[in-house]
Amino acid sequence: MAALALASSLLAACGGDSGTPELVWYINPDSGGQDAVAEKCSTDDYTISTQVLPQDAGQQRIQLARRLAAKDPEIDLMSLDPPFTAEFADAGFLAEVPQDAREQLEQQGTFQGALDAATWNDKLVVFPFWSNTQVLWYRKSFVEKAGIDMSQPVTWDQIIDAASENGGKIGVQANKYEGYVVWINALVEGAGGTILENPEEGVDAEITLGDEAGQKAAGIIEKLASSEAAPADLSVSNEGTAGSTFGSDQGSFLVNWTYIFKNYDETAPDVAKDIGYTRYPQTVEGEESRPPYGGIGIGVSAYSDDQELALEAAQCLVDPESQGINADLTGNMPASTEGYEYEALQETFPADLLELFQTSVDAAAPRTVTPYWSDVSGSIQNIWHPPRSVDDETPERSTTFIEDVLKGGDLL
Amino acid sequence: MSTAVAPETEKSGKDHRKGSKPVVSDRTSAENRLGLKLVAPAVVLMLLVTAYPMLQALYLSLFRYRLTAPDDRAFVGVDNYLTILSDDQFWLSTGTTVLIMVVTVAVELVIGFAFAMVMHRIVFARGLMRTSILIPYGIITVVSAFAWQFAFSLNNGFVNAWFSWLPWIAEDTNWFGDYWHAMFAIMVSEIWKTTPFMALLLLAGLAQVSEDMLEAAKVDGATWWQRLTKVILPNMRAAIMVAVLFRALDAYRIFDNIFVMTKGAEGTQSISFLTYRQVIEQMQLGLGSAMSVLLFLSVLLLAWLIVKLFRVDLAQARGEG
Numbered sequence: 001m002a003a004l005a006l007a008s009s010l011l012a013a014c015g016g017d018s019g020t021p022e023l024v025w026y027i028n029p030d031s032g033g034q035d036a037v038a039e040k041c042s043t044d045d046y047t048i049s050t051q052v053l054p055q056d057a058g059q060q061r062i063q064l065a066r067r068l069a070a071k072d073p074e075i076d077l078m079s080l081d082p083p084f085t086a087e088f089a090d091a092g093f094l095a096e097v098p099q100d101a102r103e104q105l106e107q108q109g110t111f112q113g114a115l116d117a118a119t120w121n122d123k124l125v126v127f128p129f130w131s132n133t134q135v136l137w138y139r140k141s142f143v144e145k146a147g148i149d150m151s152q153p154v155t156w157d158q159i160i161d162a163a164s165e166n167g168g169k170i171g172v173q174a175n176k177y178e179g180y181v182v183w184i185n186a187l188v189e190g191a192g193g194t195i196l197e198n199p200e201e202g203v204d205a206e207i208t209l210g211d212e213a214g215q216k217a218a219g220i221i222e223k224l225a226s227s228e229a230a231p232a233d234l235s236v237s238n239e240g241t242a243g244s245t246f247g248s249d250q251g252s253f254l255v256n257w258t259y260i261f262k263n264y265d266e267t268a269p270d271v272a273k274d275i276g277y278t279r280y281p282q283t284v285e286g287e288e289s290r291p292p293y294g295g296i297g298i299g300v301s302a303y304s305d306d307q308e309l310a311l312e313a314a315q316c317l318v319d320p321e322s323q324g325i326n327a328d329l330t331g332n333m334p335a336s337t338e339g340y341e342y343e344a345l346q347e348t349f350p351a352d353l354l355e356l357f358q359t360s361v362d363a364a365a366p367r368t369v370t371p372y373w374s375d376v377s378g379s380i381q382n383i384w385h386p387p388r389s390v391d392d393e394t395p396e397r398s399t400t401f402i403e404d405v406l407k408g409g410d411l412l
Numbered sequence: 413m414s415t416a417v418a419p420e421t422e423k424s425g426k427d428h429r430k431g432s433k434p435v436v437s438d439r440t441s442a443e444n445r446l447g448l449k450l451v452a453p454a455v456v457l458m459l460l461v462t463a464y465p466m467l468q469a470l471y472l473s474l475f476r477y478r479l480t481a482p483d484d485r486a487f488v489g490v491d492n493y494l495t496i497l498s499d500d501q502f503w504l505s506t507g508t509t510v511l512i513m514v515v516t517v518a519v520e521l522v523i524g525f526a527f528a529m530v531m532h533r534i535v536f537a538r539g540l541m542r543t544s545i546l547i548p549y550g551i552i553t554v555v556s557a558f559a560w561q562f563a564f565s566l567n568n569g570f571v572n573a574w575f576s577w578l579p580w581i582a583e584d585t586n587w588f589g590d591y592w593h594a595m596f597a598i599m600v601s602e603i604w605k606t607t608p609f610m611a612l613l614l615l616a617g618l619a620q621v622s623e624d625m626l627e628a629a630k631v632d633g634a635t636w637w638q639r640l641t642k643v644i645l646p647n648m649r650a651a652i653m654v655a656v657l658f659r660a661l662d663a664y665r666i667f668d669n670i671f672v673m674t675k676g677a678e679g680t681q682s683i684s685f686l687t688y689r690q691v692i693e694q695m696q697l698g699l700g701s702a703m704s705v706l707l708f709l710s711v712l713l714l715a716w717l718i719v720k721l722f723r724v725d726l727a728q729a730r731g732e733g
Binding site: 058062065066069087088090091175176177232233234235236241244371374375378385386408409410411412 | 476479480481482495496499501502566567584585586588589590674675676677678686689690692693694695696699703
């Protein structure tokens with residue numbers, strides 16, 4: 001598939017303007033969902049070809065931003081991670097989503113969280129394609145041994161204690177990368193706080209990470225990092241390694257994105273049968289958890305030579321059927337209620353899991369929409385990594401550091 | 413036994429050239445002018461591809477300029493430099509970089525010298541031996557960094573499994589989980605990759621040591637160690653210093669291994685990596701350019717220090733002296 005895409009883009013590069021125009025879509029790596037959708041949405045008027053971006057979200061941002069800053073017309077469509085949408089829109093890299101497309105998105109029941117993450121300065125700047133969230137995955141055999149009732153909401157304290165006492169390891173994402181900030185953000189939001197307020201003020205936004213909610217979040221990370229439940233690779237763990245920990249003999253609990261459900265079907269069928277799932281753990285007992293929000297929105301480049309066609313194509317790429325096809329192939333869940341109704345999806349995932357995904361997306365806490373997210377995120381990574389160094393002074397230190405970095409007074 | 417160094421036969425001639433200005437014939441000056449004309453295109457090209465970007469960086473370093481907020485561009489004078497020089501991270505990264513440089517160059521010098529001796533003295537399978545020693549140097553740094561990262565990886569590496577009999581290595585040692593372990597892994601990768609380069613430069617020096625002098629030392633009853641320290645090493649001093657200079661400058665700019673193995677986590681970021689983060693990741697062209705200018709100046713300073721401290725004569729090392 002990748003070879004085909006490459007071959008077709010090479011042909012296009014050589015062929016120039018003969019035949020139908022080609023729209024180039026820069027996608028994040030996945031297991032073929034976006035390629036399938038690109039093929040489905042190619043028409044007589046244009047063909048959509050895909051180009052794969054790096055695995056790491058930060059690297060995806062760098063590659064796209066550098067080319068867009070140079071007004072590269074070769075990029076027509078791009079898959080954008082929500083935290084970087086505002087930065088791209090603020091820099092004028094993205095074409096605005098037209099009114100009729102906006103209406104279509106609302107009609108198909110696009111989740112409010114997805115729309116919020118796709119909006120900058122009251123303008124819809126990307127087409128929400130898939131919306132991801134994290135749930136708490138657990139090994140049924142393990143919770144049985146530990147004797148926890150998983151039908152009730154659980155807290156981080158509970159699962160850390162249960163795992164420590166029963167020789168289990170908890171899978172989280174705590175490498176020095178965006179995924180770690182996803183976890184921190186969910187913990188902070190779960191305690192009723194937020195990382196920063198008044199993002200529209202740009203570099204003068206108010207950093208509120210040092211407040212009580214930040215303290216709670218730091219407390220949980222500190223507790224996990226110093227407990228028996230911390231995996232040996234905690235400080236370098238990402239979605240993949242956390243998945244391996246979960247699949248090992250010491251697997252107990254795991255917070256991870258929706259796609260992990262299909263991860264063990266072929267490699268470890270025993271583990272696949274042992275997977276249970278419930279709502280993301282609470283930071284504070286009794287206070288509803290705020291699961292992380294992720295996903296992909298499709299942006300149309302402001303510098304594309306075929307902007308009109310690209311906007312038309314994007315509309316097809318995010319219709320409910322496309323969202324369904326993609327979700328079925330990759331496990332990355334649709335961004336709309338109609339997308340969830342795609343038939344094959346109903347067969348691949350249990351009904352209660354699909355429901356859990358939707359309620360989780362509804363309750364999810366997106367990372368603050370600000371054009372300076374990469375600075376904020378990078379600063380947090382600098383201070384909060386490694387997890388074992390986190391203590392009750394960490395939130396306050398990171399607040400000062402973020403402020404300094406935003407105002408250009410500190411290196412990152 | 414005193415140190416035996418080959419006499420510098422042309423020294424007097426050189427002094428003479430420096431002392432009084434020789435008379436230039438018409439023909440020579442015409443040839444010189446032609447020479448200048450012939451070399452001009454190359455010089456112009458060099459200026460275009462090296463001087464222009466450098467001056468551009470110097471210019472940009474005086475601005476607050478971010479690629480994703482181009483309208484916000486403003487002249488800030490030397491503020492960027494002050495920001496950098498008063499930042500802890502800059503000095504910590506410099507410390508880390510210097511540490512990597514000193515340790516890797518020292519280790520490489522010793523191992524590289526041993527390799528050079530092997531390549532120099534070996535009688536059978538000479539080509540094969542020399543080639544196999546040079547293989548690591550032919551491997552792209554990013555590839556070797558990934559290979560070593562996998563080797564040290566907790567999940568699929570072999571280092572923990574093979575060496576867990578050592579008291580300080582356990583089955584679950586996280587090599588990228590703290591400063592010293594991570595630095596060790598980075599340095600191993602760096603040393604493995606560039607020792608052959610060092611060996612190659614030293615081999616060239618070894619080849620220059622006259623066999624006659626070694627013979628003579630042997631006849632005089634010098635032991636193996638005496639021949640090494642009194643004859644071989646002093647006679648290849650220039651080659652050693654060039655090797656150290658090249659490798660030190662190279663090591664000071666270390667980037668790939670750190671980028672691949674730790675992404676600068678656990679305080680392992682080098683000065684190049686810190687620069688990369690400002691320019692590429694944060695797209696802070698102003699601040700980043702200021703960092704690159706400082707990086708350039710520190711490399712220059714380092715080169716000057718090594719040349720002065722060790723009194724390296726580059727011309728002599730190239731056999732032009």
